Amino acid sequence: MTDLAGPSRRVGIDVGGTKAQGVALDPAGNVVATAHRPTPRGDGSLELLIEALADLADELGCGDSIGVGVPGLVTRSGVLRAAPNLDGVADFDVAGLLSQRRGGVVFVDNDATCATVAEWQLGAASGTDNMILVTLGTGIGGGLVANGALQRGMNGFAGEFGHMVVDPDGPRCPCGRRGCWERYASGSGLAMLAREAATGRRLQHVVRHAGGDPQAVRGEHVQAAARDGDPEAIAVIDEFARWVALGLSNLTNAFDPEMFVLGGGLASGADLYLEPIVRWYGELLYQPHLRPMPRVEFAAWGPLAGAVGAALLASLR
Amino acid sequence: MTDLAGPSRRVGIDVGGTKAQGVALDPAGNVVATAHRPTPRGDGSLELLIEALADLADELGCGDSIGVGVPGLVTRSGVLRAAPNLDGVADFDVAGLLSQRRGGVVFVDNDATCATVAEWQLGAASGTDNMILVTLGTGIGGGLVANGALQRGMNGFAGEFGHMVVDPDGPRCPCGRRGCWERYASGSGLAMLAREAATGRRLQHVVRHAGGDPQAVRGEHVQAAARDGDPEAIAVIDEFARWVALGLSNLTNAFDPEMFVLGGGLASGADLYLEPIVRWYGELLYQPHLRPMPRVEFAAWGPLAGAVGAALLASLR
Numbered sequence: 001m002t003d004l005a006g007p008s009r010r011v012g013i014d015v016g017g018t019k020a021q022g023v024a025l026d027p028a029g030n031v032v033a034t035a036h037r038p039t040p041r042g043d044g045s046l047e048l049l050i051e052a053l054a055d056l057a058d059e060l061g062c063g064d065s066i067g068v069g070v071p072g073l074v075t076r077s078g079v080l081r082a083a084p085n086l087d088g089v090a091d092f093d094v095a096g097l098l099s100q101r102r103g104g105v106v107f108v109d110n111d112a113t114c115a116t117v118a119e120w121q122l123g124a125a126s127g128t129d130n131m132i133l134v135t136l137g138t139g140i141g142g143g144l145v146a147n148g149a150l151q152r153g154m155n156g157f158a159g160e161f162g163h164m165v166v167d168p169d170g171p172r173c174p175c176g177r178r179g180c181w182e183r184y185a186s187g188s189g190l191a192m193l194a195r196e197a198a199t200g201r202r203l204q205h206v207v208r209h210a211g212g213d214p215q216a217v218r219g220e221h222v223q224a225a226a227r228d229g230d231p232e233a234i235a236v237i238d239e240f241a242r243w244v245a246l247g248l249s250n251l252t253n254a255f256d257p258e259m260f261v262l263g264g265g266l267a268s269g270a271d272l273y274l275e276p277i278v279r280w281y282g283e284l285l286y287q288p289h290l291r292p293m294p295r296v297e298f299a300a301w302g303p304l305a306g307a308v309g310a311a312l313l314a315s316l317r
Numbered sequence: 318m319t320d321l322a323g324p325s326r327r328v329g330i331d332v333g334g335t336k337a338q339g340v341a342l343d344p345a346g347n348v349v350a351t352a353h354r355p356t357p358r359g360d361g362s363l364e365l366l367i368e369a370l371a372d373l374a375d376e377l378g379c380g381d382s383i384g385v386g387v388p389g390l391v392t393r394s395g396v397l398r399a400a401p402n403l404d405g406v407a408d409f410d411v412a413g414l415l416s417q418r419r420g421g422v423v424f425v426d427n428d429a430t431c432a433t434v435a436e437w438q439l440g441a442a443s444g445t446d447n448m449i450l451v452t453l454g455t456g457i458g459g460g461l462v463a464n465g466a467l468q469r470g471m472n473g474f475a476g477e478f479g480h481m482v483v484d485p486d487g488p489r490c491p492c493g494r495r496g497c498w499e500r501y502a503s504g505s506g507l508a509m510l511a512r513e514a515a516t517g518r519r520l521q522h523v524v525r526h527a528g529g530d531p532q533a534v535r536g537e538h539v540q541a542a543a544r545d546g547d548p549e550a551i552a553v554i555d556e557f558a559r560w561v562a563l564g565l566s567n568l569t570n571a572f573d574p575e576m577f578v579l580g581g582g583l584a585s586g587a588d589l590y591l592e593p594i595v596r597w598y599g600e601l602l603y604q605p606h607l608r609p610m611p612r613v614e615f616a617a618w619g620p621l622a623g624a625v626g627a628a629l630l631a632s633l634r
Binding site: 073081082129130144146147149151152153154155156157158159160161162163164165166167168169175177246249250251253254255256257258284286287290291292294 | 390398399446447461463464466468469470471472473474475476477478479480481482483484485486492494563566567568570571572573574575601603604607608609611
């Protein structure tokens with residue numbers, strides 16, 4: 001879709017490990033155009049990425065400003081400090097380089113922070129002043145709105161909920177510690193819980209979905225078996241849901257939000273996960289009789305959340 | 318101290334389980350008067366408490382407004398929903414009743430929130446926009462300043478860090494769950510770690526401080542033995558410090574603060590606790606090479622923190 005427009009059109013791009021997804025929003029917040037490019041890999045990929053972003057912005061008809069979401073720790077001035085899924089990133093000044101390349105103002109933030117903005121401004125949490133987004137994907141990311149403002153923290157690193165330790169004797173995390181929340185409550189966590197349960201000839205229905213090899217079991221196999229009505233798969237999802245709820249309950253004690261929005265890849269199984277997560281959350285909530293129970297919902301935006309939120313960054317400043 | 322003054326004098330009162338402590342601040346934030354009353358107990362104690370607060374305010378020379386800190390969950394409109402250490406509290410409208418009794422505006426907030434305000438505005442965190450106070454007492458309380466604003470959450474219940482679950486198989490907490498942070502990282506937690514270590518004839522020096530009974534060991538006995546240089550007591554403090562640091566690291570991932578201030582009763586042992594807490598915090602911090610390490614300091618205000626912060630509540634609205 002090539003369609004030039006004035007500054008009232010807002011463009012956002014979400015840079016992922018495999019592609020950079022762009023959207024254009026009209027003033028009412030409707031998506032009026034989408035476009036994407038593969039994420040460049042290998043030597044020189046960061047220069048190529050800046051080119052791809054400029055190219056996408058031109059195609060989407062960008063006006064004065066553009067927003068970009070990137071997967072990693074982003075400083076408050078828009079520098080990507082580190083990004084495990086992009087090649088060669090170390091203090092990559094996305095905002096400065098893209099602005100140099102094509103003029104205009106560039107806003108850059110963490111991809112989960114962008115998704116938070118999308119759900120807060122135009123999605124499941126629209127109208128709330130206190131909300132938390134938790135992305136349940138391979139790992140766990142998130143973002144936080146408190147008192148009607150997006151909270152980035154001192155360095156821009158707020159919302160790294162996945163590395164909250166919930167069991168110091170738990171499995172080793174690539175971050176170097178043990179028992180981080182994302183070891184249990186992410187897609188990888190669901191797979192681990194399933195592989196643990198699959199030992200000793202249990203969970204055979206799930207293992208069949210994984211081609212017969214217990215070590216090949218992934219979250220999607222559990223999901224498929226649960227959809228077939230397999231009680232062992234449903235029990236694994238219940239255990240997974242308890243871990244998700246445990247972290248939500250911890251975050252509730254810290255922030256006292258009005259609602260949680262759950263996003264990320266596991267949103268595709270919302271029909272399986274939501275009921276047990278909400279049930280366990282009710283069990284684990286501190287002082288439930290003294291507070292309205294915060295709402296827990298899956299995200300309204302699917303894979304476009306990051307790009308939509310990136311497009312909205314300019315209006316938050 | 319009886320000294321009447323105009324509205325430029327700010328009065329705050331911190332209601333604890335045993336006494337209500339009042340202070341008057343001059344416009345520069347200096348404590349110019351203090352006074353206290355015993356906290357009434359038993360039947361009719363809440364009416365008597367309102368009388369004691371009015372009496373203290375009069376003695377301290379209150380002008381137009383007064384701030385009160387109370388130990389429990391406080392709604393944003395100043396209603397105390399529940400308070401385990403006060404008799405008969407259920408939806409106790411401190412702000413409304415005290416204002417009815419003596420006129421003027423009354424601001425009420427949680428005691429740890431008040432202490433947060435004191436440390437942020439006039440204490441160890443003065444000048445920061447992103448800070449977390451953690452009170453290490455019998456349990457753990459706390460408060461949070463993000464983006465230059467005190468964060469109360471949706472209901473006013475933000476900052477209940479003590480009930481963050483850090484080990485779902487851990488010891489039972491009075492709140493009904495297992496492995497809450499305050500089971501390990503509070504005064505009760507220190508005592509529990511010491512009693513565990515004291516089995517099998519270990520920790521004899523600490524047990525001597527407790528009068529010879531391992532089950533009577535409390536935090537102060539560990540502290541006394543550590544001050545004598547007893548290596549087993551120092552090892553228990555090191556384990557305690559690791560639990561404190563684990564929670565600080567979890568909160569860092571969520572909020573990305575510039576600094577932590579540690580208050581509460583255990584602040585009296587700051588000389589023993591600070592070094593191991595900071596060391597473990599450095600070990601447990603996520604992505605330590607990508608961020609300045611947040612500062613960790615003990616509170617500048619001692620037992621007056623809550624009253625001083627209560628006196629400052631009016632200036633935050």
